[in-house]
Amino acid sequence: MQQAKLLLVDDDPDVLLAARLLLKRHVATVDIEKNPEKLPFLLNNNRYDAIVLDMNFQRDVSSGREGFAWLDRILDIDPSARVILFTAYGDVEMAVRAIKAGAADFVLKPWQNDKFLETIRSAIHKPDGNGQAPEPGKQTTPDRGTARTSKPNAIIGNAMRPVLDTVERVAPTDANVLILGENGTGKDLIARAIHEHSNRRTGPFVSVDVGALTESLFESELFGHVKGAFTDARDDRAGRFEEAHGGTIFLDEIGNLTPNQQARLLTVLQQRQVTRVGSNKARLVDVRLICATNADLSEQTGSPMRFRQDLLYRINTIELTLPPLRERPTDIGPLADHFAKKYAKQYNRPVASISPALLTEMKQYRWPGNVRELQHAVERAVILSQGKTLEPADFVFRKDTASATSPVNETLQLEAMERQLIQQTMQKYRGSITDVARELGLSRQALYRRLEKFGL
Numbered sequence: 001m002q003q004a005k006l007l008l009v010d011d012d013p014d015v016l017l018a019a020r021l022l023l024k025r026h027v028a029t030v031d032i033e034k035n036p037e038k039l040p041f042l043l044n045n046n047r048y049d050a051i052v053l054d055m056n057f058q059r060d061v062s063s064g065r066e067g068f069a070w071l072d073r074i075l076d077i078d079p080s081a082r083v084i085l086f087t088a089y090g091d092v093e094m095a096v097r098a099i100k101a102g103a104a105d106f107v108l109k110p111w112q113n114d115k116f117l118e119t120i121r122s123a124i125h126k127p128d129g130n131g132q133a134p135e136p137g138k139q140t141t142p143d144r145g146t147a148r149t150s151k152p153n154a155i156i157g158n159a160m161r162p163v164l165d166t167v168e169r170v171a172p173t174d175a176n177v178l179i180l181g182e183n184g185t186g187k188d189l190i191a192r193a194i195h196e197h198s199n200r201r202t203g204p205f206v207s208v209d210v211g212a213l214t215e216s217l218f219e220s221e222l223f224g225h226v227k228g229a230f231t232d233a234r235d236d237r238a239g240r241f242e243e244a245h246g247g248t249i250f251l252d253e254i255g256n257l258t259p260n261q262q263a264r265l266l267t268v269l270q271q272r273q274v275t276r277v278g279s280n281k282a283r284l285v286d287v288r289l290i291c292a293t294n295a296d297l298s299e300q301t302g303s304p305m306r307f308r309q310d311l312l313y314r315i316n317t318i319e320l321t322l323p324p325l326r327e328r329p330t331d332i333g334p335l336a337d338h339f340a341k342k343y344a345k346q347y348n349r350p351v352a353s354i355s356p357a358l359l360t361e362m363k364q365y366r367w368p369g370n371v372r373e374l375q376h377a378v379e380r381a382v383i384l385s386q387g388k389t390l391e392p393a394d395f396v397f398r399k400d401t402a403s404a405t406s407p408v409n410e411t412l413q414l415e416a417m418e419r420q421l422i423q424q425t426m427q428k429y430r431g432s433i434t435d436v437a438r439e440l441g442l443s444r445q446a447l448y449r450r451l452e453k454f455g456l
Ligand SMILES: Nc1ncnc2c1ncn2[C@@H]1O[C@H](COP(=O)(O)OP(=O)(O)OP(=O)(O)O)[C@@H](O)[C@H]1O
Pocket: 153, 154, 155, 156, 157, 160, 181, 182, 183, 184, 185, 186, 187, 188, 189, 190, 252, 294, 335, 371, 372, 375
């Protein structure tokens, strides 16, 4: 209980404050949240030992319907979550329904302190489906500490934390966002996360790869057309901007637009209205704009100009840059674990882990295709491997001659050697920080920093 991390979700700030005051004396971390809409984001980025959830978020509503809906959503994201439902209007029938629906327990408001604490204690120590009682504050799977794995688009990796913090701050504003990053770094994933955490989340999310649109398709695809506007236009059709009305439009590969396309897009963004091809009637569209590119757009606004500066200013109110995978080696382990589990389940394969030798090789590789390449490499290895642990022999690293001599590769090799040296010295002194630091000529703090960096 002392190590545990709890989440309390209730729309009454007084209830949150009182519950937190009581629980803080017994539990290491107590997070509070007024808005249940934040639940997916919180669950994807934290690991809670138990969640106390209000049944009724709108005053004067006592059916508990909202509580049940949120309970379902939580269990969807994490089927092993321990949820205690909280209600001022509780009755036995609702308690039974909640537990049948997957809640760990039920507490009535106003609560009795002892009873409330006891309910939380038993929920935390309740055995899971495998008969295992979890250890509070400890990860139950290697990657749960960084993000949930059961949700298809969980965002994995501590190095993504600063990006996710910005996503959280920016999402509720309607600011235009430009996401920069190499291919496969997760730009699409982040665009969806912004939408999911925005006030438009119940509206549509429309994603268009504008880089793939030919000059002739560009206008009708984005802005729509009317019947007879051109040979194939047999019906009136709304464009993607109209489809995104009330929601978010995500324009991927924005750096590939021709000057003509850039001019058309700029007009639409300035006027916030679209005119279907062949029509003269403008329609107002209310969309939040997110764009992405792997190109350096500010460099392209210079001479020779390939991207209009006025368009860049329209789309980059907020700029988010996603680091390439080779610059975040500490994320490789959690990502590889996540994909290994995902594909082992999908293909019904025995693979359960990645060997330390393979992880070291993965950290030395340049990953030109970033997370997408890692994902595909793990998928292939899971399918082909016979054992429970993926080994270097199960893996095919793309021959990347540039990487053999690149400074990045040298840095990674040095880091791998440093990691190995620390690991060996830790074994020699059976984990005694003082002895290891002395032998390696490091301060204790410097050693701790390296242990954390290398995930040792
Ligand atoms: N941090 C992450 N955690 C989990 N999965 C990730 C992460 N980053 C990327 N992925 C996965 O990697 C794949 C590629 O990501 P995504 O399509 O978002 O990249 P992208 O930058 O938009 O690529 P492109 O530039 O080629 O369009 C997807 O399957 C995505 O789910």
